[in-house]
Amino acid sequence: MKRILVCAFTALLCAGSIAAQQRPTAFINARIIPIAGPPIEQGILLIQNGKIAAVGDARTVRLSSDVVTVDMAGKTIMPGLIDTHSHIGSPAGADGSGPIQPDVRILDSVNAEAVSFQRAQAGGITTVNVMPGSGYLNSGQTLYLKLRDDAIKIDDLLIYDKDGKYMGGIKFANGTNPIRSGGGAFPGTRAKSAALVRDQFIKAREYREKVKAAGNDKTKLPPRDLGMETLGEVLDGKRVVHFHTHRHDDILTALRLQKEFGFRIVLQHVSEAWKVADEIAKAKAPASIIMIDAPGGKLETMEVDFKNGAALEKAGALTGFHTDDGITDSRWFLRSGGMAMRAGMSRDKVLYGFTMAGAIMLDMQDRIGSLEPGKDADFIVLSGDPLSVYTKVLQTWVEGKKVFDRTDPKDYLIAVGGKGATDENDLNADHLHCVDGDEGGNE
Amino acid sequence: MKRTISLRAISLLATVAFLMQAAFGQLAVKGDTVWTMTGEPITNGVVLIRDGKIERVGTAAQVQIPAGYRTVTAKVITPGLIDAHTVIGLNGYLNQPHDQMALDASGTFQPELRATDAYDPEERLVEWVRGYGVTTIHTGHQPSALSPGQTMLAKTWGKTVEDATLVPTAMVAVVLGQAANAGAGRSPGTRGKQAAMLRAELIKAQENLAKKEPPKDLRSEIMMRVAKGDVRLLVTAHKVQDIMTALRLAKEFNLKMVLDGASEAPLIVNEIKAAGIPVIVHATMARAGGDTASLSLETAAKLKAAGIPVALQSGYEGYVPKTRIILFEAAMAAANGLGVRDALATVTIDAAKILGLDTRIGSIAQGKDADIALYDGDPFEFATHCTGTIINGQLVSEIVR
Numbered sequence: 001m002k003r004i005l006v007c008a009f010t011a012l013l014c015a016g017s018i019a020a021q022q023r024p025t026a027f028i029n030a031r032i033i034p035i036a037g038p039p040i041e042q043g044i045l046l047i048q049n050g051k052i053a054a055v056g057d058a059r060t061v062r063l064s065s066d067v068v069t070v071d072m073a074g075k076t077i078m079p080g081l082i083d084t085h086s087h088i089g090s091p092a093g094a095d096g097s098g099p100i101q102p103d104v105r106i107l108d109s110v111n112a113e114a115v116s117f118q119r120a121q122a123g124g125i126t127t128v129n130v131m132p133g134s135g136y137l138n139s140g141q142t143l144y145l146k147l148r149d150d151a152i153k154i155d156d157l158l159i160y161d162k163d164g165k166y167m168g169g170i171k172f173a174n175g176t177n178p179i180r181s182g183g184g185a186f187p188g189t190r191a192k193s194a195a196l197v198r199d200q201f202i203k204a205r206e207y208r209e210k211v212k213a214a215g216n217d218k219t220k221l222p223p224r225d226l227g228m229e230t231l232g233e234v235l236d237g238k239r240v241v242h243f244h245t246h247r248h249d250d251i252l253t254a255l256r257l258q259k260e261f262g263f264r265i266v267l268q269h270v271s272e273a274w275k276v277a278d279e280i281a282k283a284k285a286p287a288s289i290i291m292i293d294a295p296g297g298k299l300e301t302m303e304v305d306f307k308n309g310a311a312l313e314k315a316g317a318l319t320g321f322h323t324d325d326g327i328t329d330s331r332w333f334l335r336s337g338g339m340a341m342r343a344g345m346s347r348d349k350v351l352y353g354f355t356m357a358g359a360i361m362l363d364m365q366d367r368i369g370s371l372e373p374g375k376d377a378d379f380i381v382l383s384g385d386p387l388s389v390y391t392k393v394l395q396t397w398v399e400g401k402k403v404f405d406r407t408d409p410k411d412y413l414i415a416v417g418g419k420g421a422t423d424e425n426d427l428n429a430d431h432l433h434c435v436d437g438d439e440g441g442n443e
Numbered sequence: 444m445k446r447t448i449s450l451r452a453i454s455l456l457a458t459v460a461f462l463m464q465a466a467f468g469q470l471a472v473k474g475d476t477v478w479t480m481t482g483e484p485i486t487n488g489v490v491l492i493r494d495g496k497i498e499r500v501g502t503a504a505q506v507q508i509p510a511g512y513r514t515v516t517a518k519v520i521t522p523g524l525i526d527a528h529t530v531i532g533l534n535g536y537l538n539q540p541h542d543q544m545a546l547d548a549s550g551t552f553q554p555e556l557r558a559t560d561a562y563d564p565e566e567r568l569v570e571w572v573r574g575y576g577v578t579t580i581h582t583g584h585q586p587s588a589l590s591p592g593q594t595m596l597a598k599t600w601g602k603t604v605e606d607a608t609l610v611p612t613a614m615v616a617v618v619l620g621q622a623a624n625a626g627a628g629r630s631p632g633t634r635g636k637q638a639a640m641l642r643a644e645l646i647k648a649q650e651n652l653a654k655k656e657p658p659k660d661l662r663s664e665i666m667m668r669v670a671k672g673d674v675r676l677l678v679t680a681h682k683v684q685d686i687m688t689a690l691r692l693a694k695e696f697n698l699k700m701v702l703d704g705a706s707e708a709p710l711i712v713n714e715i716k717a718a719g720i721p722v723i724v725h726a727t728m729a730r731a732g733g734d735t736a737s738l739s740l741e742t743a744a745k746l747k748a749a750g751i752p753v754a755l756q757s758g759y760e761g762y763v764p765k766t767r768i769i770l771f772e773a774a775m776a777a778a779n780g781l782g783v784r785d786a787l788a789t790v791t792i793d794a795a796k797i798l799g800l801d802t803r804i805g806s807i808a809q810g811k812d813a814d815i816a817l818y819d820g821d822p823f824e825f826a827t828h829c830t831g832t833i834i835n836g837q838l839v840s841e842i843v844r
Contacts, residue, residue, distance in 0.1 A: 292763050292764045293764040293766070293767055293768050293771060294536065294568060294571055294763075294764040294765050294766045294767070294768065295536055295567065295571065295765075296535075296536030296537055296538060296567065296568070296763075296765045297536070297538050297760070297762050297763030297764060297765040298537075298538055298762070298763065299537060299538075299539065301763060302536070302537065326730060327762075327763060329728065329730070332728065332775070335825060337825075338824075338825025338826060339825055341825065341826045342825055342826045342827070342828065387825055387826065388824060388825065389774050389775065389777070389778050389823055389824055389825050390777075390778045392778075416739050416740045416741050416779060417731055417737070417738055417739035417740055417741075418709070418737055418739040418741070419707065419710060419737040420737075421731065421736075421737065421739070422731045422732065422736050422737075423736075
């Protein structure tokens with residue numbers, strides 16, 4: 001009986017909070033960086049039902065009588081950050097059985113309860129592309145996730161497209177990570193890596209032709225092959241290829257494959273982008289960059305440089321950012337932009353990179369990436385300038401709900417660390433290995 | 444004939460004088476803000492450098508720049524940064540077997556390994572951190588074995604290890620916790636065994652000290668220096684039980700010790716303070732997990748607030764980034780409770796004190812080594828650049844980084 005009462009009470013509370021969400025909420029007196037336009041001083045962000053209702057100031061935004069106002073004087077509001085490449089939730093994709101495994105879905109792997117999701121919320125990230133590792137030419141399908149609160153199962157984080165399908169891309173990699181000296185099914189050289197990928201795409205084309213030729217005659221269909229079906233989606237432009245690539249020649253190989261097979265690509269890492277920025281821009285390939293504090297760590301990042309952002313901007317390439325978490329920590333994702341600015345990238349393009357550029361790369365430019373009416377109410381509240389070391393993420397909001405609040409002791413612990421802030425097994429050598437290394441030990 | 448010789452001698456002398464002048468070209472450094480770390484920062488300050496040492500410090504009104512001094516200007520000037528624990532120079536940036544010299548896997552207890560025999564002063568990472576204002580490093584064997592070897596103190600400038608070295612044997616590195624386990628059925632395999640092995644080595648050293656003719660092998664020699672308190676133990680320990688083991692050993696054997704890493708130190712500040720042991724705190728942005736699960740952006744701030752001497756380190760990295768930059772780690776600590784002044788102290792004067800070099804480096808004061816870093820703004824801001832680095836009075840880096 002008592003239990004039923006508690007349940008009823010909880011239900012009431014929930015109903016209450018849903019009702020409260022229905023009332024419009026106005027965040028007032030903030031410095032608002034909408035990305036879609038110039039910053040607004042003394043700005044107002046109006047949200048309702050998880051969406052942005054209006055963005056402007058006292059002259060342009062009319063507040064209804066039932067509005068809940070939240071004073072954000074002295075604070076800065078900008079869109080939630082988009083991380084185009086992360087490994088939070090301990091995803092594991094392909095296994096050691098082969099270099100190309102497009103049938104593997106990390107949907108079946110991610111731990112939605114992992115504390116790493118909370119760390120990303122603490123860093124102001126609201127949308128993330130969670131990917132399997134790079135120790136394979138193709139390690140499986142990726143997931144685009146919203147960092148909603150209190151997730152238990154992966155379904156709680158999924159994003160659905162207009163056809164009702166959960167969204168995600170596919171991970172490819174070249175360079176040294178997929179190369180294994182032991183031979184077997186894995187490539188031993190860069191040329192072999194490219195050949196193996198070509199082979200699979202040619203097969204996928206043939207598979208797709210057979211399916212088309214069969215038409216409505218089910219007896220003529222080829223045996224179902226999940227990997228071929230997935231690569232078919234890639235060939236049809238329905239699934240974006242997120243291509244891990246570091247060295248300048250590997251970047252060009254990725255672009256060559258893209259041109260040959262016409263798939264849609266987002267270049268990830270591009271450590272030597274500064275050498276081939278014009279080629280990247282000419283290919284109209286979006287590039288997502290990472291900021292690493294020192295060169296090296298492995299041979300193909302000997303010449304990684306903070307100036308990649310500036311070089312790509314100058315060349316005119318669409319440039320975003322990623323954490324590659326655990327390589328860099330989601331909690332200080334904004335720092336990457338600060339370092340890119342240090343090396344000459346413009347403030348505007350840095351902020352655009354964290355938001356709209358990421359949204360475009362994940363096919364969600366109509367839903368996220370800027371503060372505009374009709375878009376998801378995904379935003380962050382900052383204590384100051386987004387690109388200052390002293391600025392803190394104070395709050396993170398996803399679809400109109402606050403998912404991180406620095407004044408909440410539990411959230412504070414996640415943000416700064418300390419006893420109980422992390423699962424002791426959250427990060428170990430294996431994890432780092434699966435992030436960006438391989439199992440062949442040729443980093 | 445005589446005349447020729449004397450002419451030659453004169454010309455030789457002139458050449459030497461010229462070279463001296465070039466090497467120690469007298470320098471004046473002007474800064475809008477000069478963090479001397481001996482008091483309040485000076486606004487519109489001038490630092491005169493003569494023959495590699497700091498000659499005078501004061502405001503522009505107080506200090507006239509003598510004729511013949513080259514003048515360098517910057518918005519902000521700090522003492523050259525000190526990285527209180529790193530492995531650069533031993534572990535190279537390529538991360539390939541041939542350039543990873545900070546761990547020998549053949550033994551778990553090798554305090555006789557000298558960092559100076561492995562240090563490459565021209566390694567890329569040494570140049571890399573120098574470009575961010577780092578002028579002195581405490582470097583050595585990586586914390587991945589019970590005793591991986593010795594550490595050394597070096598300037599980040601010099602062609603040979605002899606040129607760069609300040610102190611060839613600074614400390615003997617010891618590790619407690621998961622990272623000290625040898626694995627694969629070898630000892631140590633547990634925390635208890637780690638302590639037992641250390642006790643056995645220290646008892647042996649004490650007995651050797653009492654001998655009329657102590658053994659001369661390298662291990663006995665260095666362990667006797669440790670047991671005598673001539674050389675300090677640098678004990679990497681993160682969890683409370685490991686830190687407490689370190690303090691217990693220090694007391695049992697009357698050891699001179701510096702704690703390293705120390706993720707959970709904020710939980711036992713009273714014990715650490717009572718032991719009088721300084722702490723070289725983990726890199727602020729180090730990854731949390733395993734023994735370091737409890738590390739925090741605020742570790743340094745909490746220890747400092749408790750009155751424990753604290754320095755910061757870039758630490759050891761096995762992958763990317765192959766080294767962290769002490770400037771950036773201090774910046775993050777500054778923004779997380781430590782504040783700008785104290786954060787600067789952890790990478791300058793406080794680090795110098797813990798490393799025993801504060802009479803020579805760590806502040807901008809008359810008579811000290813002219814090691815100075817130049818910045819075009821708040822050194823800790825993301826978008827600020829290091830515009831120059833001076834070591835021993837020489838402008839060794841002018842890269843804007």
